[in-house]
Amino acid sequence: MLQKVNIHDKLNQFSEHWNPKIVGELNHQHVKLAKLKGEFVWHKHDEEDELFFIISGELKIEFRDHNVMLSPGEFLIIPKGVEHKPVAENEVEVMLFEPISTLNTGDAIDSRTRPNLDEI
Amino acid sequence: MLQKVNIHDKLNQFSEHWNPKIVGELNHQHVKLAKLKGEFVWHKHDEEDELFFIISGELKIEFRDHNVMLSPGEFLIIPKGVEHKPVAENEVEVMLFEPISTLNTGDAIDSRTRPNLDEI
Numbered sequence: 001m002l003q004k005v006n007i008h009d010k011l012n013q014f015s016e017h018w019n020p021k022i023v024g025e026l027n028h029q030h031v032k033l034a035k036l037k038g039e040f041v042w043h044k045h046d047e048e049d050e051l052f053f054i055i056s057g058e059l060k061i062e063f064r065d066h067n068v069m070l071s072p073g074e075f076l077i078i079p080k081g082v083e084h085k086p087v088a089e090n091e092v093e094v095m096l097f098e099p100i101s102t103l104n105t106g107d108a109i110d111s112r113t114r115p116n117l118d119e120i
Numbered sequence: 121m122l123q124k125v126n127i128h129d130k131l132n133q134f135s136e137h138w139n140p141k142i143v144g145e146l147n148h149q150h151v152k153l154a155k156l157k158g159e160f161v162w163h164k165h166d167e168e169d170e171l172f173f174i175i176s177g178e179l180k181i182e183f184r185d186h187n188v189m190l191s192p193g194e195f196l197i198i199p200k201g202v203e204h205k206p207v208a209e210n211e212v213e214v215m216l217f218e219p220i221s222t223l224n225t226g227d228a229i230d231s232r233t234r235p236n237l238d239e240i
Binding site: 002006029076082 | 121122124125126127128144145146147149151168169170171183185186188190191193194195196197198199202217218219
């Protein structure tokens, strides 16, 4: 029997920031949920395009030459190789779609790098 | 400059049922939006897993041995090879994630088969 996922139920199961949780897998891609607050690190993903879909809050994604502001119901696809830095002045809840191989900090290893994500 | 997508703006651009629109592409996957109403055809996708994420309305997905009811904020991943039939008593808005190769009616070719989807 197939199990549906309620993203709000899943978001209620954790509170930490910058630590995506795996909530689904299909076609070698992961569906993840994350809570973001503050400034992340500049990074890029050399091999993976990445989708940010905003569930709640306002997320700024900085690029080297422009910024994009995202609100609930909006998504942005960041092509592989493009440097970016997510910035959340207040808490933001996001759904992510990206290949299973994707590391959260891409090519920038720091204290927030999470090589092994929890499934919830 | 990267362009964000507002899914509500995109959903306002069409009204027909069972005709998914392409709104994004990443990692050889398409992000699609669709409006569903009524009963679809029984079908399966031999090579592709498929994700239904509910934006508005209530969607029943029938399987041969059980049904799953989906509400806004919920998603279901249907593994490749699994026969299913979406049924929407009232209009439902959904976001779909699936490989570029995915045909909406899978292995069941009928009048609602859409081999060439519009990008909006």
